Amino acid sequence: MEKIIVRGGKRLSGTVKVEGAKNAVLPVLAATLLASDGKSVIRDVPTLSDVYTINQVLRSLNAEVEFKNNTVVVDASRELEIEAPFEYVRKMRASVLVMGSLLARNGRSRVALPGGCAIGSRPIDQHLKGFEAMGATVKVGNGFIEAEALDGLHGAKIYLDFPSVGATENIMMAAVLAKGITTLENAAKEPEIVDLANFLNKMGAKVRGAGTGTIRIEGVNLLFGVEHSIIPDRVEAGTFMVAAAITGGNVLVKGAVPEHLSSVIAKMEEMGVIIEEEEEGLRVIGPDKMKAVDIKTMPHPGFPTDMQSQMMALLLRAQGTSMITETVFENRFMHVEEFRRMNADIKIDGRSVIMNGPSGLQGAEVAATDLRAAAALILTGLVADGVTRVTELKHLDRGYVGFHEKLAALGADIERVKEADEIFASEKFVSDMNA
Numbered sequence: 001m002e003k004i005i006v007r008g009g010k011r012l013s014g015t016v017k018v019e020g021a022k023n024a025v026l027p028v029l030a031a032t033l034l035a036s037d038g039k040s041v042i043r044d045v046p047t048l049s050d051v052y053t054i055n056q057v058l059r060s061l062n063a064e065v066e067f068k069n070n071t072v073v074v075d076a077s078r079e080l081e082i083e084a085p086f087e088y089v090r091k092m093r094a095s096v097l098v099m100g101s102l103l104a105r106n107g108r109s110r111v112a113l114p115g116g117c118a119i120g121s122r123p124i125d126q127h128l129k130g131f132e133a134m135g136a137t138v139k140v141g142n143g144f145i146e147a148e149a150l151d152g153l154h155g156a157k158i159y160l161d162f163p164s165v166g167a168t169e170n171i172m173m174a175a176v177l178a179k180g181i182t183t184l185e186n187a188a189k190e191p192e193i194v195d196l197a198n199f200l201n202k203m204g205a206k207v208r209g210a211g212t213g214t215i216r217i218e219g220v221n222l223l224f225g226v227e228h229s230i231i232p233d234r235v236e237a238g239t240f241m242v243a244a245a246i247t248g249g250n251v252l253v254k255g256a257v258p259e260h261l262s263s264v265i266a267k268m269e270e271m272g273v274i275i276e277e278e279e280e281g282l283r284v285i286g287p288d289k290m291k292a293v294d295i296k297t298m299p300h301p302g303f304p305t306d307m308q309s310q311m312m313a314l315l316l317r318a319q320g321t322s323m324i325t326e327t328v329f330e331n332r333f334m335h336v337e338e339f340r341r342m343n344a345d346i347k348i349d350g351r352s353v354i355m356n357g358p359s360g361l362q363g364a365e366v367a368a369t370d371l372r373a374a375a376a377l378i379l380t381g382l383v384a385d386g387v388t389r390v391t392e393l394k395h396l397d398r399g400y401v402g403f404h405e406k407l408a409a410l411g412a413d414i415e416r417v418k419e420a421d422e423i424f425a426s427e428k429f430v431s432d433m434n435a
């Protein structure tokens, strides 16, 4: 078993560079399946386990995929298969994003049902409602969702009950090759939706209004492979902003896009963190004392749920009582118990978490319960007294490239070890002491 070992107490300083966004690259790679002519060349792709998984999904669908030097080249010009197996969907829920493209290209798709997840039940009813409105028949059985529109999809008016990011993306991908016009109301407005729309439009699609609540898609006959660079990862950027603030450090987060991070910047500034826009990114300077604030997660441009656990780590250091209310996922507080193991004064009250700070944080062995919880526990370890060991790193590797290396380069006392290495290190320590 691998662990990250952090010894708290170092102020971080220097520059850290943000990777391409996980949540932008996954739908963009799913959309490469729409190109029946030519190759798609996707740049600034992060080397994340989720990217390897989606690449495997594309290969299992008969696309040719090459990934090197942060560039993925996809040739989807051959006849495609229709089935995304459970093996991949189980590892990564975003695998369901191939449904829209497969329906548009093949008139059929068969994707394993994703099942529950540590942060909530995460149904995909809004995706399916959109496909049905466009003329598909949807059947669920034997652990698979099958959608069929053998005469092709047609444009439709679709209203989402909630501005779901995945449903907006999947419906956009289905609609770009449909006959006629699709209007999507109450669409998600996240920057990753805009990135996907930009990619689709370069491929020859006609998508208007991405980034607003109404997206209008006029179907076209053919899409072709093009080049595209993925936007910077706003969640990774936000995570390093918290790393700088929590340690009272001074860090330039290179590549951070201020417009993508406005709610995070606003809340951190409310706490007393100094954030300056520089040409290359955002400089974050942590004060010695921070104020308590209340936060409610919301769809974009509200405060992102993917920054909730990292901000919780930061608020554990603030003076006074803070409250975080999670409105996007019903069960995204699994990390609270782990924070408590680190001596945090924190409790769950329904969909809110209440913290009394500053907590006298202590190092402990803790387990990551999801991707952002992994990052949040490591951030807490940066300021806890003594040693923190974080396990279940498979979650971290889904969304962060070289997280411990980047923190170490900023001055953190942090390493990633295999359990056997750790035993060896402590044996060596004892024998060195005895020598």
Ligand SMILES: CC(=O)N[C@H]1[C@@H](OP(=O)(O)OP(=O)(O)OC[C@H]2O[C@@H](n3ccc(=O)[nH]c3=O)[C@H](O)[C@@H]2O)O[C@H](CO)[C@@H](O)[C@@H]1O
Binding pocket: 022, 023, 024, 026, 094, 120, 121, 122, 123, 124, 125, 126, 127, 128, 162, 163, 164, 165, 166, 167, 188, 299, 305, 306, 328, 329, 330
């Ligand atoms: C790969 C990717 O981009 N993942 C992001 C995406 O996930 P994802 O696309 O899965 O998130 P959604 O916006 O779809 O989900 C938000 C909420 O809507 C519910 N819902 C969603 C679809 C549906 O058909 N029915 C339904 O009830 C979900 O259970 C959840 O409670 O957006 C989330 C919300 O910003 C982020 O936390 C994830 O990091």
Ligand SMILES: C=C(OP(=O)(O)O)C(=O)O
Binding pocket: 023, 093, 094, 306, 371, 372, 399
């Ligand atoms: C919840 C997340 O991702 P996913 O939707 O891929 O599980 C995340 O990135 O924090």
